[in-house]
Amino acid sequence: MSDSPKSDFIRDIIAADLASGKHETTITRFPPEPNGYLHIGHAKSICLNFGIAQENAGIGARCHLRFDDTNPEKEETEYVESIKADVKWLGFDWGENLFFASNYFEFYYECAVHLIKNGLAYVDQQTADEIKSTRGNLTVPGTPSPYRDRSAEENLELFAKMRAGGFEEGEAVLRAKIDMASPNIVMRDPVIYRVLKAEHHNTGDAWCIYPMYDYAHPLEDALEKITHSLCTLEFEIHRPLYDWVIDNCPVPAKPRQIEFARLNLNYTVMSKRKLLQLVKENLVSGWDDPRMPTISGIRRRGYPAAAIRNFCHKVGITKFNGITDVALLEFEVRDYLNTASARRMAVLDPLKLVITNLPEGQSEDIELDNHPKDPAMGTRQVKLSREVWIESDDFMEVPEKKFYRLGPDRHVRLRGGYIVKCTGFEKDDSGKVVKVNCEYLPGTKGADAPAGVECRAAIHWVSAEHGVPAEVRLYDRLFTVEDPDGAEGGFVSVINPDSFKTISAWVEPALLEAEPEWICQFERLGYFVADRHDHKTGEKAVFNRAVALRDSWAKK
Structure with a gap:
């Protein structure tokens, strides 16, 4: 199958945006959080985001590799390096477009200050359980925080205190001031900053407050001038918050978030x-x-x-x-x-086959194709010796119907070599066959079976003398x-x-x-x-x- 793209609703949207002049080029991003190794589901997103950039390379399109590293408690440099290696192995290159969300921490802070000054964010000193209990549900609106109507000046002072380390974890958060009665629970004054006194893999101990993903992500996209922010469907309910952050912060661009179905596989866990x-x-x-x-x-x-x-x-x-x-x-x-892939011979369940009419110490060169349908892969030589290994299930003491491999007085071809006839076998004390004796038929290497000889199968083998464990x-x-x-x-x-x-x-x-x-x-x-x-x-x-x-x- 070709790597060439096929049309889908996202590519149709991008093509329409380019045709209308809304965008002169396309900028996408792959934004993993470095808190684990990437899985096959991420491969779908990688192929989508980097693939779109490749398809539009003629107009300067690009895809950013950006690490969404805003949670120091779970993120590690090991994961950063593994993600880079995985993207490259899949066949994609971000070039100079490698970014870290943590490099934008000052910008997030400035945007939060902007929201506070405009009455759109406040410091809440309720506990996490209290905030959760007042969010309401799908039929009951949320209850406003008692701290919701603090003045901008007081909120600025408290937020500065949060940054300076004046609050312990859980004592204060910054919440966006949106709508506690919104039918979308995500919009009920979401937390956008929390106190985390943890060492960060990139910024060390420079910060003790960290932005929440739903707040930082749209700002990252805007700062990097992403045109199309492609997310999986679970982020669809978060899109109004994405747009709200973009609309109410001093950003240089307005990306568009588009959601698509994630990859789910049976017999697999993806979490x-x-x-x-x-x-x-x-x-x-x-x-x-x-x-x-x-x-x-x-x-x-x-x-x-x-x-x-x-x-x-x-x-x-x-x-x-x-x-x-x-x-x-x-x-x-x-x-x-x-x-x-080339072909090679290996025996996984070895049974000794002795070619009794081939002298000890003597071997013959057998030439085999490296690929049955690709002459460009060439050929190779293997040694056929008196003793070879074959698969145990290629011999049956009492052959079943439609079993065409080796059995008493039966013939079979050794792959690329002679036809051999079973002349006897030996068992151990448990009754297991441990050795099969045979004779090769001269003149049958690379030739059809002689008249009167039925040989309907070929089996693979490995020389006992020349093979390796x-x-x-x-x-x-x-x-x-x-x-x-x-x-x-x-x-x-x-x-x-x-x-x-x-x-x-x-x-x-x-x-x-x-x-x-x-x-x-x-x-x-x-x-x-x-x-x-x-x-x-x-x-x-x-x-x-x-x-x-x-x-x-x-x-x-």
Whole structure:
């Protein structure tokens, strides 16, 4: 699938604004809060905001990467760096347009002073519980604060005292003075500043008051002259406050907020709080655990950035919330890797196969295509030796109907090599088959089976003499139910116990030389990536399964 854009209601609005002359260019922004790692839902927003800028690059369009770092209690530099890495990995670049909301703290303060002077903000000394209890509900209007009608002079003095550290946390807040009877509860004198005596990752201890997101965000957009502020639907109810702040503060521009449906996936949780819980409780190995929906997690699992962009393209931009089947994401990964990835042989459940008529110490070169449909990927040579590893399930002592692989007196082709005939097998004390003996048929390497020989299948293999051991990690969906958020026992209760398995496998020697994050298809098994942390080129082979060749959950 192409990365080329398809029309949607947001792009239609932008095209109309450009055509009418309302804007000469388009400026969007991606504004993550650095309080966790980005997830696949953020990828949709990244592709939208940066994609629109790319599509309009000819008229100077751009997308800002802005960190909304106004809450020092939850934000860390680690998250800032991870977000930068994720955006770049997805294929986007902000250039010189990197901004931090915390660099605008003085501007927010000046705007708050402006509101106070104009009778549009006041210092409230009620407790948080008292403020909450007087907000009212959808049928009952709010009750005005007893401090609502203080004079501008008194409010200015108290607000300056807040900045100077004269109040402890929870003793005073600054509220916008709007309408306590508004049918939109968001507009009932929302808090726009609170006291937080916490160290900030960017400004240190320069401030002890911090703006609320709903107040700071429109000011950031205006200061950066954003033309279209694209948000998910949960911010639709906040849009009147966004516009109120823009209309009543001394800002250089008037951005337009437009909402779209967020990405929701089944078998997945997207809440940062829940993802953090998984990490903190060691239910996963970290933010980049390949089972996590974080961008760093799906990258480590082996999902290519192009496949993620294709997925976001296919999901599209709408105004209606819904649930997207994670199978669509997995399909896009398979679809991309089927074309883009080379083939290699690996055996995950090894069974020894001895070619008894091939002398010990002798081996033959077998030439294999690196991709069955792409000659440009070239070929490679592997060694066929007397003893090879095959998959255990490629042999059956008593073959079932429609089983065409190896069994007593049966023939099968070793991928790229000879046809072999099973001549016997050995079992251990438990009755498990541990070795299969066979003979190769001379003249069948690269040639059809001779008359009278039925050979209807080819199996992959790895030379026992030349292959290398590998640690292979089999990942699956983290949850067993489609809606883990709605699980009766909580989302943790439906974690899939089979979502992660480590096995010892045998692989082609070339896989030991692969660079971290190199992706290939293990023939007949699935798509695998060299782990970006634990795979050591030339020393230790560690591969993660990105996705199986087929959707095993469809039957379930």
